[in-house]
Amino acid sequence: MRLIGQGRTADIFEYSPGEIMKLYHADFPEAVVRHEFRITEMVGSKGLHIPEARFLHKEGNRLGIVFERIEGQTLLALLLGQILSAEETARMMAECHYGLHMQKDEERALPGQKHILEQAMMRVPMLGESEKQKVLADLRALPEHSQICHGDFHPDNVMLERVGGRCRVIDWMTGMSGDPAGDVARTWVILKSASLPEQAAAELHQAFETARSLLLDGYIEHYLRLSGMTWEQLEAWILPVAAARLDENLPEGEARHVLRFVRERLASH
Structure with missing residues (x-):
């Protein structure tokens, strides 16, 4: 995967055509990542213009969320x-x-x-x-x-x-x-x-x-x-x-x- 962005809590990688992965740092609480995934799913179900949260993905000891990629x-x-x-x-x-x-x-x-x-x-x-x-x-x-x-x-x-x-x-x-x-x-x-x-x-x-x-x-x-x-x-x-x-x-x-x-x-x- 190619790194395309970095933040205080997570790194952003290309995951597949049309998708990116927000991969949280190893010390970031998994419960908070899962919370973000649930919130994004709920808000997306209202029809708002947000990137679709597709699934959770584990990479070694880090948990990430795979999102629709916004160009x-x-x-x-x-x-x-x-x-x-x-x-x-x-x-x-x-x-x-x-x-x-x-x-x-x-x-x-x-x-x-x-x-x-x-x-x-x-x-x-x-x-x-x-x-x-x-x-x-x-x-x-x-x-x-x-x-x-x-x-x-x-x-x-x-x-x-x-x-x-x-x-x-x-x-x-x-x-x-x-x-x-x-x-x-x-x-x-x-x-x-x-x-x-x-x-x-x-x-x-x-x-x-x-x-x-x-x-x-x-x-x-x-x-x-x-x-x-x-x-x-x-x-x-x-x-x-x-x-x-x-x-x-x-x-x-x-x-x-x-x-x-x-x-x-x-x-x-």
Whole structure:
């Protein structure tokens, strides 16, 4: 198999004509891989434009998922390559994200958004117990909905097909049922705080920082216009979403940035 991509948790290989395999590192929990496979199957059954998860495959002591291969590039790659402008990328992201949120999880088969955020936030060692309880009170007061949410929607998880120009959303490990406002808030937090890997070329870092504000503002403006959602509805989710993000294995600089942001929000309560 030929290696065609690498990430923090998995390597991507060509598997067969029309298929790729996402092969997780040996120390990655198999239960989480199986969870991603189930979530992707469930979401795919709703008719959404995502890569089909075909089967699980064991390679030595590593477990992988074989997916339909999407011929194209991520929106992030197209943005950094200056093939798409920040404004075009923002519009595509908003339209694609809104399309997901139009689909309901009627059976509530997907994990619940509030439960996921609460569990993540309570594991965060950087926050004190009183801080967690304040965020938890905010979270519990938020609306309950059952729309399909991605949970990690950003331009590196959206692929643009080379033929036809259709967007396909990848990496459904964090798929959930919940309020679209919370899912959009998650994207807002990611775009506000995320950075490229340190090993990325200096010119890519510069291109990303230059595009960040245009991308974030354009995405939010276009999504709100499409959906009729208000900024106030979205903003109510930002604190709990940001606090839960601290449970992730973030780069040190990004973790400090998010923690400072959470504490500033708590102080302004």
